[in-house]
Amino acid sequence: MKVRLKVWRQKNEQSEGGFQTYDTPELNPNMSFLEMLDVINEELTEKGEEPIAFDHDCREGICGTCSLTINGKPHGPHRGVATCQTYMRSFHDGETITVEPFRANPFPVIRDLIVNRAAFDKIIQAGGFISVRTGSAPDANNLPVSKEVAELAMDAAACIGCGACVAACKNASAMLFVAAKSSQLNLLPQGKPEKDSRVLALVKTMDEAGFGNCTNQYECSAVCPKLISEDFIARFNRDYIAAGFRSKFSSASSVSAGS
Amino acid sequence: MNLDAKTPSGPLAQKWDRHLIESKLVSPNNRRKFEIIVVGAGLAGASAAASLGELGYKVKCFVFHDSPRRAHSIAAQGGINAAKNYQNDGDSVYRLFHDTIKGGDFRSREANVYRLAQVSANIIDQCVAQGVPFAREYGGLLANRSFGGAQVSRTFYARGQTGQQLLLGAYSALSRQIGLGNVTMFNQREMLDLVLVDGHAKGIVVRDLVNGEISSHSADAVILATGGYGNVFNLSTYARGSNATAIWRAHRRGAVFGNPCFTQIHPTCIPVSGDYQSKLTLMSESLRNDGRIWVPKKVGDKRAPGDIPEDERDYYLERMYPSYGNLAPRDISSRAAKRVCDEGRGVGASGLGVYLDFSDSINRLGLDTIRERYNNLFDIYKEITDENAYEVPMRIFPAVHYTMGGLWVDYNLMSNIPGLFVLGEANYSDHGANRLGASALMQGLADGYFVIPYTIGNYLTTALGKRPPADHPEFRKAEDEVNGRVKRLLDNKGKRTVQSFHKELGKIMWDYCGMARNEDGLKKAIELIPQLRAEYWENVNVPGSGEELNQSLERAGRVADFLELGELMCRDALDRKESCGGHFREEHQTGDGEALRNDDDFGFVSCWEFKGENEPPVMHREPLVYEEIKMAVRNYK
Numbered sequence A: 001m002k003v004r005l006k007v008w009r010q011k012n013e014q015s016e017g018g019f020q021t022y023d024t025p026e027l028n029p030n031m032s033f034l035e036m037l038d039v040i041n042e043e044l045t046e047k048g049e050e051p052i053a054f055d056h057d058c059r060e061g062i063c064g065t066c067s068l069t070i071n072g073k074p075h076g077p078h079r080g081v082a083t084c085q086t087y088m089r090s091f092h093d094g095e096t097i098t099v100e101p102f103r104a105n106p107f108p109v110i111r112d113l114i115v116n117r118a119a120f121d122k123i124i125q126a127g128g129f130i131s132v133r134t135g136s137a138p139d140a141n142n143l144p145v146s147k148e149v150a151e152l153a154m155d156a157a158a159c160i161g162c163g164a165c166v167a168a169c170k171n172a173s174a175m176l177f178v179a180a181k182s183s184q185l186n187l188l189p190q191g192k193p194e195k196d197s198r199v200l201a202l203v204k205t206m207d208e209a210g211f212g213n214c215t216n217q218y219e220c221s222a223v224c225p226k227l228i229s230e231d232f233i234a235r236f237n238r239d240y241i242a243a244g245f246r247s248k249f250s251s252a253s254s255v256s257a258g259s
Numbered sequence B: 001m002n003l004d005a006k007t008p009s010g011p012l013a014q015k016w017d018r019h020l021i022e023s024k025l026v027s028p029n030n031r032r033k034f035e036i037i038v039v040g041a042g043l044a045g046a047s048a049a050a051s052l053g054e055l056g057y058k059v060k061c062f063v064f065h066d067s068p069r070r071a072h073s074i075a076a077q078g079g080i081n082a083a084k085n086y087q088n089d090g091d092s093v094y095r096l097f098h099d100t101i102k103g104g105d106f107r108s109r110e111a112n113v114y115r116l117a118q119v120s121a122n123i124i125d126q127c128v129a130q131g132v133p134f135a136r137e138y139g140g141l142l143a144n145r146s147f148g149g150a151q152v153s154r155t156f157y158a159r160g161q162t163g164q165q166l167l168l169g170a171y172s173a174l175s176r177q178i179g180l181g182n183v184t185m186f187n188q189r190e191m192l193d194l195v196l197v198d199g200h201a202k203g204i205v206v207r208d209l210v211n212g213e214i215s216s217h218s219a220d221a222v223i224l225a226t227g228g229y230g231n232v233f234n235l236s237t238y239a240r241g242s243n244a245t246a247i248w249r250a251h252r253r254g255a256v257f258g259n260p261c262f263t264q265i266h267p268t269c270i271p272v273s274g275d276y277q278s279k280l281t282l283m284s285e286s287l288r289n290d291g292r293i294w295v296p297k298k299v300g301d302k303r304a305p306g307d308i309p310e311d312e313r314d315y316y317l318e319r320m321y322p323s324y325g326n327l328a329p330r331d332i333s334s335r336a337a338k339r340v341c342d343e344g345r346g347v348g349a350s351g352l353g354v355y356l357d358f359s360d361s362i363n364r365l366g367l368d369t370i371r372e373r374y375n376n377l378f379d380i381y382k383e384i385t386d387e388n389a390y391e392v393p394m395r396i397f398p399a400v401h402y403t404m405g406g407l408w409v410d411y412n413l414m415s416n417i418p419g420l421f422v423l424g425e426a427n428y429s430d431h432g433a434n435r436l437g438a439s440a441l442m443q444g445l446a447d448g449y450f451v452i453p454y455t456i457g458n459y460l461t462t463a464l465g466k467r468p469p470a471d472h473p474e475f476r477k478a479e480d481e482v483n484g485r486v487k488r489l490l491d492n493k494g495k496r497t498v499q500s501f502h503k504e505l506g507k508i509m510w511d512y513c514g515m516a517r518n519e520d521g522l523k524k525a526i527e528l529i530p531q532l533r534a535e536y537w538e539n540v541n542v543p544g545s546g547e548e549l550n551q552s553l554e555r556a557g558r559v560a561d562f563l564e565l566g567e568l569m570c571r572d573a574l575d576r577k578e579s580c581g582g583h584f585r586e587e588h589q590t591g592d593g594e595a596l597r598n599d600d601d602f603g604f605v606s607c608w609e610f611k612g613e614n615e616p617p618v619m620h621r622e623p624l625v626y627e628e629i630k631m632a633v634r635n636y637k
């Protein structure tokens, strides 16, 4: 098979970008989408042109690095997989495929198809943790956690931090990302003591980083490569309202980074 | 060269406690005065940076990734070992220690491995407290599974995403310290050189991968936790970005490289399907708990697996190693797969594959149980191969997966360069000639959470007030060298892509320094690699400039280092005239094809010293002294 690509090229964050068209050589349908880009890049390099910059690392759907919008959809045509797990057999011979970076204001493009997602790290630094000093933990089995709760926490924890949820949302909301992290920790007994301060800190930082509001369209979970459920957003909203309420009526509340 | 392991005296079980008592403490007031550079934020680096930041040291952490959460550790699937004995099946610190030493084919240091087993239990406590959602039983207590090379269930897991969950735990601890200002994080900075002042490691030179800026950073001590070097083979289960540059640059500055030829080839990976392939995908060893490995008994049997009757199948691991069966250690299982494929009994289009069959387990336990245990692995398999492994057996083949070798370290995890510490997969320490499954995560976190916070004091107490400024002439010199190298790569404007060289190197390594090695092949590789390296520097084409995000340039620097490291691996493999663990020399095998170790002549760690570009390196030996256990023939039959 062969395809035609319309690829977003942009020199750096400051410069204007635009689309360029490339025709691929004969491809094997069992190639991954990224391997197809490798092939194009080899050709470009041999011709003395600059290869297309795109982000990737593990190439097995777990590191959250790959981040392409393929035909308008973050991570491409299939539900529940990342870009790197998308194979050419999902496209038809002769198809024109548009390839863009994840588009969202808090994720500026730094070159071609690569964006800067440092805002996610900032959010976690503000409260995406349980404050436990190394060496201070009690025996792990001292704190039984029911299987249901552990499994639900694991569902939330499966987030790979890729940012597709933000790219899919017309408001560029980070709600699914934040709700997943917060739900994982708030569900577990270990995370309960800091539940309120965590939720408040997460929302504050998310707003400051320029992410928009969630208007419950759930485009986010539809593109999530790990199929994180929008139910976590509802759970997060409940936690947030409760935390706001309690912090208003308690003088000892702390919204800080839980030192 | 004096390679003193600084192993504490006294009985094995008391060495670590004794060392803790004898170790120097840095007072809380003084900790603030020390700056520590941590390169890497995988399990080893993130846990170290977080723990040291918490203690009050000023930590600067560098990664080439765009976030610490993306380190290659994220991809670990199966689990992490710990001697908790929660299953009441007879596990103990001693048993974990013994399994690890034996699994490593008696080529690791006793005292280090014992300490690893000792602190393993603390790791699980720590991770649970951080909110790592390990698998649980219905009663709410932690669940376990078995891994290769063990007869107890001591592996803790979080579905098939254990590495992800442990890394996110360490990342959250690190993030907290960043938020509190104790750790400064430098993302997308690649360490391109180590800087020594008066023989001590005092800083690094890095390139900003976004704008190309080269800068120097000084510190009182430098910790490398930069992962393994398996990508020297090009095709491997590693993330594409994993590389050896940090440890190789340190090696060139004098850090001794331990056992470079000890690489692990993992038995259960998805077979190569075409020339365009960019990486190989692991199917976790945990699958071997419930999957049975077989090939047809007949050579060239091309029938579909379902059409091959039970009595015409060879469950070769169960046949050859009845007591461990499908859970035989990795090196042994990989070699067995190679052997049946060499005999012409391999399956799949290429004949380089064996079946991993779940039908018996599905019949016995039900589809739901198998799905619950492994669904994400089955999903990955489906995406890649377009086959449903609940219905047809998986096809698997061995692939490069881990490097046991790495920079040499003493009991304090300090290299032979004072002030340079090496943690995680980047050091050579605990796994000897073969690593057992679920032990890398254990080692990375042990090093970072529970060893380095205590042992680094022994060096720092000698180094107060000796941190040079980052514009010290040694830094200027190193920066100039880095700039020169970058310029040389860019100005070359040759005819071949970086990728084409990497592929060619990978093929040489796989053919001559892979699952089976022999003298002729290794000698050939030692001729071919320098030729390829020479061609590289004449004919490589690196497009773009140095003042921008340039992925070709990043890759070019890494491949240049692989081209040097590959040769060292082959030299080491040639020198070690015995078979042990993952190092199988065809000249040294028993009548039935098992590895034949030679303890009298090779019971040592080979420690390679860099002598200059295109100069042969020099090998030193650290003898392995076993006080507690006797080196014995490894028997899994």
Ligand SMILES: Cc1cc2nc3c(=O)[nH]c(=O)nc-3n(C[C@H](O)[C@H](O)[C@H](O)COP(=O)(O)OP(=O)(O)OC[C@H]3O[C@@H](n4cnc5c(N)ncnc54)[C@H](O)[C@@H]3O)c2cc1C
Pocket: B039, B040, B041, B042, B043, B044, B045, B062, B063, B064, B065, B068, B070, B071, B072, B073, B074, B075, B076, B077, B078, B079, B080, B162, B163, B189, B190, B191, B192, B225, B226, B227, B228, B237, B238, B239, B242, B243, B245, B246, B282, B284, B401, B402, B423, B424, B425, B426, B437, B438, B439, B440, B441, B442, B444
């Ligand atoms: C697919 C797969 C599955 C695995 N499954 C298991 C398992 O189930 N159980 C188990 O115990 N082990 C497993 N392993 C092995 C284990 O994952 C690794 O050995 C371990 O995670 C390595 O951790 P690390 O912290 O040493 O290095 P890494 O996680 O590789 O981290 C390296 C860090 O160093 C940084 N870095 C590297 N070079 C530079 C540089 N020059 N400049 C700046 N930064 C740099 C990177 O950015 C990164 O942050 C698996 C490995 C693979 C490949």
Ligand code: FES
Pocket: A055, A056, A057, A058, A059, A060, A061, A062, A063, A064, A065, A066, A082, A083, A084, A085, A160
């Ligand atoms: S490259 Fe890691 S998730 Fe796609």
